[in-house]
Amino acid sequence: MKIICTKSNLSKGVSIVSKAVPSKTTMPILECILIDASTDVIKLTANDMELGIETSIDGEIVERGIIALNAKIFSEIVRKLPDNEIVIETQGDSQVLITCEKAKFNIAAQPGDEFSYLPAVEKDDFITVSEFTLKEVIRQTIFSIADSDTNKMMTGELFEIEDNILKVVSLDGHRISIRKIELKDSYSPKKVIVPGKTLQEISKIIGGEAEADVDISFTRNHIVFEFDRTVVVSRLIEGEYFRIDQMLSSDYETKVRINKRELLDCIDRATLLIKEGDKKPIIIDIKDESMEFKIKSQIGSMDEEIMCIKEGKDLLIGFNPKFLIDALRVIDDEEVDLYFMNAKAPLFIKDEEQSYIYLILPVNFNAAI
Amino acid sequence: MKIICTKSNLSKGVSIVSKAVPSKTTMPILECILIDASTDVIKLTANDMELGIETSIDGEIVERGIIALNAKIFSEIVRKLPDNEIVIETQGDSQVLITCEKAKFNIAAQPGDEFSYLPAVEKDDFITVSEFTLKEVIRQTIFSIADSDTNKMMTGELFEIEDNILKVVSLDGHRISIRKIELKDSYSPKKVIVPGKTLQEISKIIGGEAEADVDISFTRNHIVFEFDRTVVVSRLIEGEYFRIDQMLSSDYETKVRINKRELLDCIDRATLLIKEGDKKPIIIDIKDESMEFKIKSQIGSMDEEIMCIKEGKDLLIGFNPKFLIDALRVIDDEEVDLYFMNAKAPLFIKDEEQSYIYLILPVNFNAAI
Numbered sequence: 001m002k003i004i005c006t007k008s009n010l011s012k013g014v015s016i017v018s019k020a021v022p023s024k025t026t027m028p029i030l031e032c033i034l035i036d037a038s039t040d041v042i043k044l045t046a047n048d049m050e051l052g053i054e055t056s057i058d059g060e061i062v063e064r065g066i067i068a069l070n071a072k073i074f075s076e077i078v079r080k081l082p083d084n085e086i087v088i089e090t091q092g093d094s095q096v097l098i099t100c101e102k103a104k105f106n107i108a109a110q111p112g113d114e115f116s117y118l119p120a121v122e123k124d125d126f127i128t129v130s131e132f133t134l135k136e137v138i139r140q141t142i143f144s145i146a147d148s149d150t151n152k153m154m155t156g157e158l159f160e161i162e163d164n165i166l167k168v169v170s171l172d173g174h175r176i177s178i179r180k181i182e183l184k185d186s187y188s189p190k191k192v193i194v195p196g197k198t199l200q201e202i203s204k205i206i207g208g209e210a211e212a213d214v215d216i217s218f219t220r221n222h223i224v225f226e227f228d229r230t231v232v233v234s235r236l237i238e239g240e241y242f243r244i245d246q247m248l249s250s251d252y253e254t255k256v257r258i259n260k261r262e263l264l265d266c267i268d269r270a271t272l273l274i275k276e277g278d279k280k281p282i283i284i285d286i287k288d289e290s291m292e293f294k295i296k297s298q299i300g301s302m303d304e305e306i307m308c309i310k311e312g313k314d315l316l317i318g319f320n321p322k323f324l325i326d327a328l329r330v331i332d333d334e335e336v337d338l339y340f341m342n343a344k345a346p347l348f349i350k351d352e353e354q355s356y357i358y359l360i361l362p363v364n365f366n367a368a369i
Numbered sequence: 370m371k372i373i374c375t376k377s378n379l380s381k382g383v384s385i386v387s388k389a390v391p392s393k394t395t396m397p398i399l400e401c402i403l404i405d406a407s408t409d410v411i412k413l414t415a416n417d418m419e420l421g422i423e424t425s426i427d428g429e430i431v432e433r434g435i436i437a438l439n440a441k442i443f444s445e446i447v448r449k450l451p452d453n454e455i456v457i458e459t460q461g462d463s464q465v466l467i468t469c470e471k472a473k474f475n476i477a478a479q480p481g482d483e484f485s486y487l488p489a490v491e492k493d494d495f496i497t498v499s500e501f502t503l504k505e506v507i508r509q510t511i512f513s514i515a516d517s518d519t520n521k522m523m524t525g526e527l528f529e530i531e532d533n534i535l536k537v538v539s540l541d542g543h544r545i546s547i548r549k550i551e552l553k554d555s556y557s558p559k560k561v562i563v564p565g566k567t568l569q570e571i572s573k574i575i576g577g578e579a580e581a582d583v584d585i586s587f588t589r590n591h592i593v594f595e596f597d598r599t600v601v602v603s604r605l606i607e608g609e610y611f612r613i614d615q616m617l618s619s620d621y622e623t624k625v626r627i628n629k630r631e632l633l634d635c636i637d638r639a640t641l642l643i644k645e646g647d648k649k650p651i652i653i654d655i656k657d658e659s660m661e662f663k664i665k666s667q668i669g670s671m672d673e674e675i676m677c678i679k680e681g682k683d684l685l686i687g688f689n690p691k692f693l694i695d696a697l698r699v700i701d702d703e704e705v706d707l708y709f710m711n712a713k714a715p716l717f718i719k720d721e722e723q724s725y726i727y728l729i730l731p732v733n734f735n736a737a738i
Binding site: 073076077080081082102103104105106107108265266268269272273299300301302303304305306 | 635
């Protein structure tokens with residue numbers, strides 16, 4: 001194989017597919033990027049068996065062929081080469097010569113036939129969203145997936161399509177995040193659980209422009225994202241997602257409208273009195289026209305009042321401040337509405353159209369604080 | 370004590386003195402910032418017994434007094450408060466109330482009298498350099514001090530003044546960095562060893578403007594930097610610095626003039642074939658009109674040629690590439706001159722006026738590479 005392409009093209013492609021290279025693995029071939037120049041296009045592929053990414057780049061194919069190179073070494077070499085044309089040429093099956101201007105690198109390679117290609121997926125059933133929208137819904141929900149694998153289902157997000165509505169849900173046992181967006185077309189119903197890691201990586205790769213589209217298609221076990229010159233294939237998480245509808249209620253006893261920035265800054269300030277791992281709640285005392293926030297720890301105490309518009313009963317309630325911060329950070333509205341039932345029932349932060357709903361469970365606290 | 374000052378003034382002052390707060394200590398008082406409003410100015414001070422910093426800030430003193438606050442908590446609170454006036458008021462000897470708009474923080478405090486003040490230093494003997502120059506000479510020498518404390522002397526830098534010349538020297542056993550600058554005035558001779566940590570912190574605090582001056586004064590055991598509204602006092606390292614003059618020679622057998630950027634990029638590229646901790650040398654083959662760089666490791670091999678202007682003998686010599694990179698990075702010249710004697714003797718990188726001299730020892734290598 002011998003190919004020639006510019007540093008910038010190669011560099012962009014390598015950075016995209018590198019997102020699917022596992023950081024730890026016992027199989028050296030999975031740490032590789034496959035360069036496939038066996039047809040008329042140069043394709044780069046990486047695949048950790050859960051998530052696979054393929055992208056094609058412009059360049060000249062002098063001699064057709066396929067080779068796999070260690071992703072880390074290859075990407076570092078590409079990054080540090082001068083901004084000029086790069087020639088990649090195999091020297092037998094186990095060596096590759098990379099040349100750029102007067103710099104010559106010789107590194108080990110692996111034959112391409114050991115590489116696991118992406119599963120072939122028929123794209124008969126797909127929905128279309130803009131890169132911007134996809135990036136936004138991921139950002140606005142991904143923070144409430146669970147980190148650990150103890151409950152696999154919680155490490156993913158529900159993608160549910162009904163008519164022209166895409167609903168994305170994540171939850172971790174203490175909170176639920178829901179985002180609904182309107183699609184341009186209507187589609188047949190679909191319901192899949194996408195691994196959080198896939199969404200995090202997708203979010204890094206897509207540009208986020210409102211004019212660029214992403215086609216999302218589904219098979220029994222996979223979800224496929226296609227955009228620009230890139231295809232991302234990910235396994236789905238198997239099983240039935242949590243039934244969240246019964247947890248959502250539109251009743252409330254107390255409703256508060258408050259400036260989001262003031263609220264977020266206040267809670268953010270309060271957290272500096274809490275050492276990591278310490279589970280001190282922030283206590284919110286809702287009275288007419290004001291919310292008072294209090295926190296007390298070994299470090300000291302904090303007290304702050306914010307003006308608000310209140311409907312309904314007074315309330316004293318406690319929360320893990322991090323959960324409030326996570327939700328408030330991703331809401332773009334200037335004013336937010338908070339709906340409370342009582343000190344034991346979840347808080348709902350949602351807009352009128354319910355395009356977002358953030359449910360957060362309260363925590364017990366010592367009322368004598 | 371009760372003082373009022375703006376967030377921005379307080380924040381700037383706290384960030385300056387925080388550089389002298391030790392990250393680890395068994396004495397809680399050393400982790401504090403002292404607020405001294407006992408006279409007509411508000412002074413902030415931190416002191417880890419080696420390095421002490423004092424700065425004064427604008428503000429209103431409502432009630433005179435002194436108090437010490439935990440630096441980390443205090444600076445985080447200041448950072449997160451709204452951009453407005455901040456009131457700091459003692460509540461007895463062990464509590465402080467910090468108020469800004471409607472936010473109120475109560476934190477523990479310590480009485481000021483336990484705090485170690487900066488040593489009083491008479492400023493009768495001082496030199497003046499610009500902030501820019503001081504920052505530059507530190508940047509251009511600090512990389513070759515030794516990290517570890519096995520040889521205390523190597524963790525500092527020599528500051529030597531003779532007439533109107535300030536010479537700054539650092540060395541770590543493998544290399545020596547020397548910078549000479551011309552001062553505006555002539556001074557009586559001085560020779561002190563300044564701890565590297567002091568210089569690193571100074572370098573972060575000073576603005577680096579060419580018009581702003583730093584007064585540097587000396588006592589038997591201390592060096593004092595004064596600039597803007599800040600005073601930095603540091604202990605000196607005791608002892609006699611290494612005699613480096615006998616190591617400096619102006620003889621050479623091979624002289625090379627080469628483009629600095631090309632040289633640096635080439636060596637930088639070569640290092641990606643070396644894993645951390647691996648001591649592979651870069652081999653330089655100097656012939657007429659070109660230098661060839663070679664490196665070989667388990668990862669692969671690299672080979673690159675750069676055009677140069679050579680005088681004298683051909684030479685094959687090996688170096689730790691990191692040492693070459695460190696020196697080349699801080700040289701601002703477009704072209705650099707390298708002076709070699711033989712494969713066992715140090716390389717000198719220096720300009721004609723010898724305003725900088727970088728001496729780097731070569732390493733042995735297997736000539737069969």
